[in-house]
Amino acid sequence: MSYKFVDHATDAIIEVTAKDIKEAFSVAAEAVINLTLDQDSVKEIEKKEFSAQGKDLHYLLFSWLEEIPFVLITEGFAIKRIEFDIIEDNGYKINATAFGESLDVHKHNFKVEVKAPTFYEMEINQKNGVFMKFLLDL
Numbered sequence: 001m002s003y004k005f006v007d008h009a010t011d012a013i014i015e016v017t018a019k020d021i022k023e024a025f026s027v028a029a030e031a032v033i034n035l036t037l038d039q040d041s042v043k044e045i046e047k048k049e050f051s052a053q054g055k056d057l058h059y060l061l062f063s064w065l066e067e068i069p070f071v072l073i074t075e076g077f078a079i080k081r082i083e084f085d086i087i088e089d090n091g092y093k094i095n096a097t098a099f100g101e102s103l104d105v106h107k108h109n110f111k112v113e114v115k116a117p118t119f120y121e122m123e124i125n126q127k128n129g130v131f132m133k134f135l136l137d138l
Contacts, residue, residue, distance in 0.1 A: 003031040006133075012114075013121065016132040021057065022086055024130040025064060025094070032068045032136070033079050038109035042080040045101040053093040057124050060092040065117035065134060067096075073113055076103040112138050 006013040014031045018024035033039050052067045054060030071077050077100055084096035103110070115137045123133040 003027050005031075005035075011138055012112075012136040014132075014134055014136065016130070018130045018132075021126065021130055022084075024124075024132050025061070025084070025086065026082070028061065028064065028132060028134070029068055029079075029082050032065060032114060033072065035136070036069065036072050036111060036114060037078055037103070038111075039080060041108050042078040042100045044080045044099040046077075046099075048075065048077050048098045048100075049096065050098065051093060051095050053091060055091045057092060058119065058122055060086075060094065061122065061124065061132065061134060062117050062119060064094060065114075065136065069114040069116075071098055072103065077101075078103045078108045114138060 003014055003016045006015060012035055016024050016027045018027050050067050050071055052063035054063050079098045079100040082096050082098050084094050087093045118135045118137055121133060121135045125131040
């Protein structure tokens, strides 16, 4: 499981490889968190529950990529790790718990604000593991 940033002039394009879809969503979350702040500097003091949902995996990924920056930036919660389940029932839903602490831009080395995910260049391929590609507007 891994992620990498693809060169882009103004936005972030991220490619994820994983063994299954849950691991791919976990790696995508880690990429977004590390793009935003220094995850290693965060302590697990509190927890915050959140969810994402979509009619298919592309919409679920879009919703997931919206919720993580919302928790980080709007709610001011620095995330160390996330536990979650993906539920498939007439669409998809993720119920998640983020562990971390209140965001401190200096302590957590705040890097960049993610404005929004996009469907542009979004890809989810489930052959021989999972490959995801998505673009974040910074």
